[in-house]
Every structure is written in structure tokens, then in C-alpha cells.
Amino acid sequence: MASRLVAHLGPQVLAGASAQTLAEQVRALILDGRLTVGERLPSERALALELRRSRSTVTRAYGLLEADGYAVRVHGGGTRVSLPHERPAVPTDDDETAIDLSIASMDSTPGLYDATVRSLPRLAALRGTSGYSLRGLPELREAVAARFTERGAPTTADQIIITSGALNAVNLVLASIGRRGSRSLVEQPTFPHALEALARHGYRMLPTPVDIDGWDLSHLADTLLHSRPHLAYLIPDFHNPTGATLPDAERARLAATARNAGTLLLIDETTAELDIDRGWAPTPMAAHGPHVITVGSMSKIAWGGMRLGWIRAEESLIRQFLATRPSFELGTALLEQCIAVELLDEMPALTAHVGARLGAGRAAVAEGLAAIDRLAMPPTPGGLSTWLDLGSPVSTSLSLAARDHGLILPPGPRFSTGGVLERRLRIPITLTPERTREAMTRLRRAWEDLGDDRGRSPREHTHAAVI
Template identity: 35%
Template sequence: MGRITALSLARMLGEADPSLPAYRWLFLALRSLIANGRILHGTALPSEREAVAALGLSRTTVSRAYAELRDCGYASSRRGSGTVAQLPGGPAAGGAEPLPLGGFGPAPGSAVVDLTCAAPNAPAGMLAEFERALDQLPRYAATMGYYPLGIEPLRVALAEYYTRRGLPTSPEQMIVTSGALSSVAAAGRAVLGRGQKVLAETPTYPNSLLALKAHGARTIAVPIGPQGSDLEQIAGALREGSPAAMLCLPDFHNPVGTLLDDAGRQRWAAELDRASVVGIIDETCAELWLDQAPQVLPMAAHSANLITVGSASKSHWGGLRLGWLRAPRHLVAALARARMSMDLGAPVLEQLVLANLLTSGKSLSDTTRATLRGNRDWMIGELGRILPDWEPNRPAGGLSLWCHLPQPRSTALARRLKSVLLAPGSTFAVEGHGLEHYMRLPFAQERAQLELALPAIAAAWNQVAR
């Protein structure tokens, strides 16, 4: 069990809200820190005496705030540990990706570190965003609640988001879905007939391919070059393969992490238009820059025939389960029909949360971005120390490293590990095999988990490599 010091807690709490009674402010601030994962389940809070000294509050104030936490299920008292932070009902095990690995994360209560999933935790303040959205919910509660294309405030906010990025967009071009995979699936249904071919770079994000294959599409692959998308090979594959659509990841490609510049985007879009191929542009990672904000236009700014897929999962929180399609005007109706064939709309409350976040300009939080950047740099340094033969990239954005291994043994390594779940390189291959010289290592998890995982990976690799 971890313990947080009183001084660390004081820094996390920040300034008190003078509009609230002191005990109420402290209770709400602590509840938010616990709910948002800033204080982890099972962490011992400072003793009341230590908190009084560090926070400058009375003993009565701290005692009442701790009691409120216990009453609402966000803390418990343990002999010898004092007050311990907890999540009501305990932490819930989340699902992992990519799904081709065959699982949904470790079993509940398992100590296994799951590195198959690349997604950050909810940022601080998410609980407050839901509370704000609840105040807006009554006007929608008087309706049936079905908004197949999304509620108007969210479609307006999404259109303004793209317009700010240099891609003029109207709300009528925005279609809200239940996630990026739903968006990809809807795009496939709208533009692909059964048996038609879709071109994709290899490696690529495998679940997007599954969404297209489920509709009966056939996949063909074009390899990514050492510096990212190989436009010469893409142009050749578009001419020779006769695909009907292409899955494109120009923004911090998952898993490679590369970012395509504007000149490359313009040429790629021109090649798609020349071949009369519809581009499905996956922008899931577009906001995940780590060093500096990229000065590039959305790829759809270079062609009127590109469908853009976006998602709140990586930039805001996976628990929102919201994605969207930015549709070319001539494909709006087809995409709307395809989307409505899947379900009758995403939850209204979550849409209100995302609309508020977008309207206020909030994306990946500064704290989350700094944590990801620190984890990336730390992981690269540790790999250089304990696995000097591995060659990790240093992505300017995204959530994982793409490591070149000295031997083609990534699947053997994943199988050897007992305490860590890994997705081998072949998971990301369009054809489902190859890429054994590569391993994706996410760095979005808590540093403590990464510190446990890397030595185990190194030990297993030494056995596999022999």
C-alpha cells in the first residue's frame, strides 16, 4: 500500500475555495483527486495531525472532511494505516486493446501489468465536468433521448474545433458515434461493398481493420518506411491494388508514432483523388503531441473526398466512449445512414460533457501531457540501460514506443512473460503475421507499473534471445 505525504497532498490540493466551508472544500477536493486517479485506490492519506500542520486547517475541519470521505465510500479506516483512499466498490478492471491479443486485460485482482493498452487515465476535473453536464441534462430528459447523429451542442463544438484547425466545417457535416471504431465501421459500410478492397499501411491499428473486415472488406497492405508513410509505395499500391478505400493514420501513427507534414498530406490526398479512392483518416491521436503542438492542417483540408474519424478516448477519457465522423458534404447522407444502422445514438450525458470540454478548448491536460512526456523519456533511458540492443523510436506524440528488436522474437517474448501482457509486432501487421522484429511498449500507464514491467521484460528477453 502506498502513502501520500502531507506536503505532496497540499501541492495537489492547491488553493482553498473561499466560497465553501473549509471542510466541504477539503472533502470535495480529496474526492476529486481519488475519483480522477490522482490518488490511487489503497493509498494511505496523511494522518489528521500531519494534514492539519501542512494545510493550515483545524483538526475539526480535517476530521470532518475525512469522515465525509468515509461516509460516501471514498475512504476507509484501517488499523495501523489510518485513513485509506478507496474507490467505491473497488477499482474496476478495464478492457485492453488491441483485441486480437485475445483478452480484455488481466483478471480482477491480478498483479499482472497490462501493456497491451495505450490510453491515459481520466484527467483531474472529469468528475466536475460530469456534475456540470448533469445541470444541463434536464432539458434533454423531457425528450425520448434518441439523437442518432449527436446532440446539437456537440456537433456545433466539433465543427468549430475543425474550423479552428483550418478545416472549415458545418455542424451538418459532423456525426457523433460511440467511438473511433464505430466511426471506422460506419465509414466502411458507407463506401465499401462486400468483397471490395481497403488499403492499409502495415503496421497499423488492428481493431480498425477488424471493424472493416466485419463488413466483408478485403485488406491489402503497403509497408511503412523507416521515417513513416512511404508515399511512393502508397501511390503504387493505389494504382496496382485497385482499392475502394484506404485507412490513413497521418497523426502520430499507432503504433509507429510518426507525424506526416503538410506537404506529405497534400500529396497523399492527391494520390487518393487520382486513384478515385476514398480516404478514411484516423485522427484518434491528433491531439497527443508531447513536445510541441504540430503546425499541420487536418488531412481533409487537402481533398473534399476524405472522411475524418476522431475520438475522445485518448485526448479526453476512454470512459466517455464517444467518437465522430467529419463527413465530406456529398457523403453526409450515406454516412448518416450507415451510422444509424449500428445504434440509435451515444449517451446524452457524455455528449454534454464532451461538448463542454471542446467549447472551453480543453483537450489533453497539461498535467497528462507532462506525465506522458516524462514516461516516454524515462522509458527510453531505461531501455538503453537494461536492453541496450533494443532500438526504440522517440515519438513526438502518441502513447507508445515502437521498438526494433535485435532478433525476430516478439511473439516468443510476449508468450514467455507471466507478469506483463504485451502485444507483439505481428498483432499490428495487416496480414496478421510478420513484424517479429518489433514490439509496442505503451508509456501511458502509471510510472510504478512501468517500473515493474521493464525489468520483467528484460529478464524474459534474455531468456528468449538465448
């Protein structure tokens, strides 16, 4: 079984890597948060065997990491991840001058304040209760169910649980029905934190490719029927990060194939309402059978700071989720629920505002990319981001170079299951146009810093990016 480090690196990518390139890739994983401070790295001998490289190459790579402060050798404790004591050139979350493109989220909708004010009488009326509600407020569950029904998936309030965000919902589903050691089909690329949640619950991932033009449906169907995974985690609406949307006819075929394979579909709809100009609205996957579990959220259409989501599933599954939930959570904050009731009453205005904001962000990204040699924005009809083809496998190198310009930019492999997608880069369209223009200027400078390396793979680089 591959070590966690090699699972992130991807042995197929690094089989011929030099010590310098190996050190760069490990440093990128540390800066990206995929390797944690204090985590033990494989021994030099074990890593050399996994990567099929000489032990001297691995020893040299670890030495470079140690010299730069990204690793420490502990007597009797192996080599562990660390961070330099002083990193003035590397932007961090609390660096006000940095622009963080690792978070694809807008600031709050203008209607949030008014909705909060209107929600206060509703909250005041709840003061005589215990304040705990495993299911969520009845009026909020009714509102969420009504939204599903409006979109073409008849739903009752008894099929809804209110959660503390969509990722919380995913973890509740996995804690309730997860099967450690089982297979889970996942898109590649996909939402990184969902991959982490599946791995934490013991799933073995089966990737299926998605690109800006959609899914490889033959590969997806073959994987379902031949491997029969217990679960499939999918983002069929404005897929994160590609922006693709699965058409209705293909949804029906996918649901039927999953049903025949005995696979539960865990559908992430956090991006479903982020339409700019797609021109059509698909029927929710929830309309295609009892084996579909849907999670959604208010964070992308209202505000990331509003930690409120939901699960939509058959009542038998809802009962399982309710039985599990008290083991780690006794309900969702009442204030957020009261605000959400008000916001869901204004969905047409809310989605129109979101569409206009995303359209402005998309235009600013397109303008910025037009000024960067060999980069162009693909069609992006909605969603959180645009998915760039860099033309050569330099995503990690570009990410490292961007940090020297105060730009936090996750590389393509961050969205994969094993170090692939080095030609790809996710650029959010969620920032304000002014902030986006500055981000694109910094991206252009980082791109220019790569110079001739843009046409070479990471394993051919002869120098490290300055951190």
C-alpha cells in the same frame, strides 16, 4: 484462399517452422485473442498444404497444442481452439498483479469530474426530449466542427455525426459505404481492430509500410494508382504504433493521388491531439477534399471509459451514414455528449495535461529500456507508444516469455496483416511512471529469459516459452 489461421501466421514466416515453433505461434494467437475459443482450425492435411510442410509436422503441432490444453479434437468436428482449465502462470485481464500493455490508454483527465458536474444542468434540460439523437447534440457538433476549423479544416455542424467512439464510427462508415470484396489500402503496422473491422466488412487488404521515420510514399502512391482501392485507412497524426506524423506537403500529394485513383480516405484522428514536443501542427487531412472521411474520439484525451467519437465528412456522405445508423444504433449516450461539450471548451488545458502525462510516460519507458541489453527507445514526439526494433525476429517469443512475468505484451505481428513485423514491439507510454517502471522491469526479465534465442529467428527455437 488462405485460411484465417494462415492469414494470421503468415506462410512466408512459417514455411520452415518446426512442429514446436508452429505450436508456439498458434498458442500466441490464442493468447492474443486473434483465434477464439471454439474456432475450428484447418485440417491437418489442409494446413500442411498451405504451409508446405509435412502432415506429420502439423499433426505433431496439433498434438502439442492439445497436450497443453490449447486445442481439442472433436470426433467429426475437427480440431478446435480451447484454453487450459488451469493457467495460473498466464496473466489475464482480471489479474490485479498483471500489467497489461495491450491497452495504450491513460486514466481520466483531472478535469473530467468537474466537467461531469457542470454538464448535469445541460443533461437535465434534455429530460423532456425523446433522448434519441442520430446526429448528436447540436452544441457538441458545433464544438467539434469549431475544433476542425481552428486546426485548418473549415467545417460546419452539418458535416459532423457524434458516435459511440471512433471504432464505432469506423464501423458505421463501413456499414454505409463498404464494398464487400473490394480492396482497402492499410498501413503496416496499424491499429489491429481497424484491420478486423475491414476484414469483417469483406475488404481485401493492401499493406503499405510505415516506420518511425514515416511512410514509403512511393510505395503508397504506386499502390493507390495501380490497384485503385475503394478505401484507404490511414493514421497520419502520431501514427499508431510508430508515432510518425505525415508532413503537410505529403498530405496534399497523398490526397491528390487518392482522388485521381478514385479512393476514399478514411482518416483516423484518435491520436491527433497527443503531442509531447513535435514542434509543429499539421493541417488535418479533412482540408484536402470531399473524398476524405475523418473519425475522431475523446477516449485518448479525456478517458477510455468515455465512449464518444465523431465522423467528419461531406454532407452527402453524412446523409448516407444517417440512413444506415438506425440499423444498429439510435444515437450516442447523452451524458457523454454533455460532458464532451464542457471538455472541448477547455482543449488547450486538456491537451497540455495530456502532453505532460505522455512526456512523463515516455521518460519512464526510456529509462527502463536503457537498462535492457540491446534495446533503445527511438524518437517518440507524441502519440500512444514507442515502436521498438528488437534486432531479431523474436517478438512473439518475447511476448510469450513476458506472460510468465505477469506482463501482457502484444507481439509485433498483432499490428500487421499477415504474421510479419517479428522484429518489432509496441510499448505504450500511457501508464503512470511508477507502473511503467515495473513493466520495464518485467520486460527486462522476459528479455533475459530468451538468452541466446534473441539472436535466432522463431523457427530456430528448440523449446517453448513457459506459459
